[in-house]
Amino acid sequence: MRIIKKLLIVxxxxxxxxxxxSYLLAEGFFIHSVDSVHSALVLIKQDRPDLIITDIMMKRLDGYDFIKLLKLDVLLLDIPVIFLTAKGMTHDRIKGYNLGCHAYLTKPFNPKELLAIVKNIFNHIDLLQINSLNNINKQYIHAQIFxxxxxxxxxxxxxxIKGYMNKEIAVNxxxxxxxxxKYVSRLLNKTKTRNRTELVKLVLDF
Structure with a gap:
């Protein structure tokens, strides 16, 4: 069952x-939308979004202030942020990326491009999570074997592993x-490998 991603639009x-x-809802996302950074911060405390799409030029607190506040909170700093704004100068983009936004899209924009960016961010996050789980599993298997x-x-x-042959090991x-x-045979049996090459690869892969 696919988990519905929650987006916050500010x-x-x-x-x-x-x-x-309406557009993103039709694409299968759950949507919250607010008109200010203050309202966004209140909402986030109640229901943490998976991704935030925010304007920069807003009254009182702007988008730059918003992302700075997110990065100060250990529970919120990893939420991906997309800036969607009319501020299109190079220095504006650089500032956004330096503050930690995942993408910077200028208005007017194509909704399909925004959708592609959102999906790409989630795909990247999914890959990182899969790799992290694989590493944890490998470490567990490694520990169990050795x-x-x-x-x-x-x-x-x-x-x-250092490349010594059996005769050299015996002398050493x-x-x-x-x-x-006998010892090498036991190593192969315990590690479920078929030969020295597989044994070395198993160890070096961790």
Whole structure:
């Protein structure tokens, strides 16, 4: 089941806000919209959005002030922000990106471009989360495998990783070649690998 993403639109242009809300709602998003930064901050405390689309030029607190306040709150600083504004000068864009916005789109704009930006941001976040989970899983598997290795097995594994052949390991550790072969065989069994190459790859991938 697809989780519906929540978007917050902040703009003091009521007409634009309603049009944009209707468009994004039709694209499958849940929409909140407000006309000021103050109202946005109150709403965010009650219902945290997945992404914010905000104008810059607004009364009292502007869009720049808004993103600064978000970045000061550890619970809100990771919310993606898109600036949607008539301020199109290069220095305005640079300021927006330096403050941490994910995208900067100038008015007038094409709603399809905004939609593409929103989807791209969510796709990027999803990939980061998947990679993070994969890393956690790998670390867990790694820990589960290697906590069952004996000190001698870990020593031999270290030498295998360094590229030592069985005869070289035997000489280095002053043990018989037959014993080295037994230890290497145990390592392959415990790590569910088929050969030395797979064993080394398994370890180096973590």
């Amino acid at each position: 703009d003091d242009d009521n007409y634009l806000r309603k049009l944009l809300s 906590k069952f290795l004996t000190y001698r097995e870990k020593t031999i594994l270290h030498l295998v 550790l002053n043990i018989s070649l037959r014993n080295v072969e």
